[in-house]
Amino acid sequence: MMEIALLLGMLAVTFFTRFTMIALLGKVDVPPWGQRAFRLVLPAVMMAIVLPQVLIKAGALVTTPLNPRLISVLVAGLVAWRSKNMVYTLLAGMAVLWAFTLLGIG
């Protein structure tokens, strides 16, 4: 029972966040400043997801420069910039993590 409630609850909440704006804003014309703001949504949201994953470990800020996840993301970013290719980006980032694991760091 509990699990069904969790499933339906998560579905309802998720649908609410996805559907509301598509439904409500569908009737109005968006002003130019709004259009400009939309262009910034992706960079802002994605960095707000990525950076804490990289800099926070077990609730605390990682301050050592030998942070495997930080180096992984930097290398992946460089590869992404040069290649614009998802597979290369993922492989580069994961290779860094695996190298650190093999070396026993982090």
Next chain:
Amino acid sequence: MLSRKTQFAEGFRAQMPNAPGVFPFGMIAGALTASVMNSALISVLMTSVVFAGRAQMVAMQLETDGAPLLIILLATLVINLRHMMYGAALADHFKHLSWKWKILFGLLLTDLGYAASIKRLSDQADTEDAPTRHWYFFGASMLNWIVWSIGGILGAFIGGQIPPSLQLDFIPTLSFVLALVINVRDRASLVAAAVAGLFAVGFAGLPWSMGLFVGAVVGLAAGMLVASRRQPA
């Protein structure tokens, strides 16, 4: 005008390069969910129908910690609030559509689907292709959903055998790096990203992963400020 089929196929194809990021993410989410939920059916539906990987991972962690239902749903809400920003940006492109379409897109909207489509939707907005452009978004989203669901179901059944030392749980984060690199194109977007990241880190201690939303909103505001200075209205 591009046919609906062409738009769908192009969206579907445009999203294929993202599949290597989506698939392992689905597997990890499916595996985690199956390890927490007693019912295999519920865990498959959770991955496939709810279709909200990041929220799902956090929800399963909270469930493991014994958090009450209301708290788990609040966390889901806060993590998914970013979809409202995506929805706001998409609304203009979908306003000619019926409720059926809007409900469908209310089920299918994702980070990477949005990332793959928004430029194309805007580019076609004032062209003769505008009436069918939602099919592009539909195609991109469907590819995401199919790949994600297959990954999720596979993960639910064999995910327990993935060694943790592979650290595949970092793939979802890495899959955003490419989208970031592509979308940070000028000073305003750079400032938006940097400020969002710093605030998200600064507020990482907030409950229900609220730091994500705080970071995104402050970053957006900072980027707007830069954009309006450079381009006085």
